[in-house]
Amino acid sequence: xxxxxxxxxxxxxxxxxxxxxxxxxxxxxxxxxxxxxxxxxxxxxxxxxxxxxxxxxxxxxxxxxxxxxxxxxxxxxxxxxxxxxxxxxxxxxxxxxxxxxxxxxxxxxxxxxxxxxxxxxxxxxxxxxxxxxxxxxxxxxxxxxxxxxxxxxxxxxxxxxxxxxxxxxxxxxxxxxxxxxxxxxxxxxxxxxxxxxxxxxxxxxxxxxxxxxxxxxxxxxxxxxxxxxxxxxxxxxxxxxxxxxxxxxxxxxxxxxxxxxxxxxxxxxxxxxxxxxxxxxxxxxxxxxxxxxxxxxxxxxxxxxxxxxxxxxxxxxx
Numbered sequence: 001x002x003x004x005x006x007x008x009x010x011x012x013x014x015x016x017x018x019x020x021x022x023x024x025x026x027x028x029x030x031x032x033x034x035x036x037x038x039x040x041x042x043x044x045x046x047x048x049x050x051x052x053x054x055x056x057x058x059x060x061x062x063x064x065x066x067x068x069x070x071x072x073x074x075x076x077x078x079x080x081x082x083x084x085x086x087x088x089x090x091x092x093x094x095x096x097x098x099x100x101x102x103x104x105x106x107x108x109x110x111x112x113x114x115x116x117x118x119x120x121x122x123x124x125x126x127x128x129x130x131x132x133x134x135x136x137x138x139x140x141x142x143x144x145x146x147x148x149x150x151x152x153x154x155x156x157x158x159x160x161x162x163x164x165x166x167x168x169x170x171x172x173x174x175x176x177x178x179x180x181x182x183x184x185x186x187x188x189x190x191x192x193x194x195x196x197x198x199x200x201x202x203x204x205x206x207x208x209x210x211x212x213x214x215x216x217x218x219x220x221x222x223x224x225x226x227x228x229x230x231x232x233x234x235x236x237x238x239x240x241x242x243x244x245x246x247x248x249x250x251x252x253x254x255x256x257x258x259x260x261x262x263x264x265x266x267x268x269x270x271x272x273x274x275x276x277x278x279x280x281x282x283x284x285x286x287x288x289x290x291x292x293x294x295x296x297x298x299x300x301x302x303x304x305x306x307x308x309x310x311x312x313x314x315x316x317x318x
Contacts, residue, residue: 026056029067030059034248034259035268037259038233038248043057045236051225052221053222053229062161063081063134064084066080070088076212077096080134082287084135095309097313098288098313099208099226103269104205104269107264109135109205110194111140111197117174118195120143121147127157128157129175131177132158133300136177137295141298143196164182165182180262180265181258181262227317231270241260245259281312284311285310289305
């Protein structure tokens with residue numbers, strides 16, 4: 001009898017372990033951006049596995065592509081700015097929640113123009129390329145507004161990150177809204193320079209990892225484990241900066257020193273920052289509503305922002 005009971009227990013443990021190992025991967029769309037590379041570092045160093053997560057990062061070429069992948073149901077979540085998150089459900093994506101805030105952009109997002117254009121004010125009447133369906137339209141509006149212009153003062157052309165360099169070189173556009181690693185390549189051309197950075201709008205461009213509400217509900221321990229893996233990645237970078245920078249820079253297609261320089265335009269958020277953010281979710285929700293108001297103002301979204309659903313995870317992260 002005891003042997004039979006022991007056999008039953010062992011079989012149950014074996015089946016439970018197999019079920020855990022066979023759990024479908026949680027897929028997250030990710031595009032090149034220095035702040036997201038710590039997710040890639042976590043994947044490369046096995047930190048997701050160490051905390052018991054089966055996470056797969058699905059590479060996209062731009063924020064707009066990451067958003068499209070989520071809306072089309074190809075992934076369970078996305079790394080993006082708060083702008084794409086606010087738009088996603090309204091564009092047909094499944095309801096989602098911000099689960100992690102990797103960084104704030106503090107100069108990383110830029111407008112690059114021909115050197116004949118020496119300021120944002122000089123963009124009046126010019127052609128500006130940007131990702132109209134995502135971050136690009138927001139940056140354009142905020143930059144122009146800061147300098148007493150509006151979107152009607154320029155000719156906006158939808159231009160993906162991969163297309164920006166050629167469009168500038170050919171003269172198809174006069175300026176381009178960009179971010180690393182593409183912006184790093186652009187400013188290597190002596191005829192181009194930065195005329196605006198997100199440092200002029202501090203704490204407005206918030207990078208997030210957002211996951212579908214269904215995935216979060218089906219995996220109750222997902223968020224704390226995700227934060228644990230994130231912090232492990234940050235700790236690894238602090239302990240082994242050269243190796244970590246090499247790994248992350250290689251995926252971005254830039255040199256390690258360029259990657260480190262790009263990080264200076266971001267404020268990377270550690271576990272203490274995360275705890276502060278998610279202990280007061282209303283602050284981030286209010287920022288989402290502010291983003292919504294701007295997107296509605298520039299006709300990039302049709303919504304009564306006062307009815308914007310909760311978009312911030314509320315629960316333990318440790």
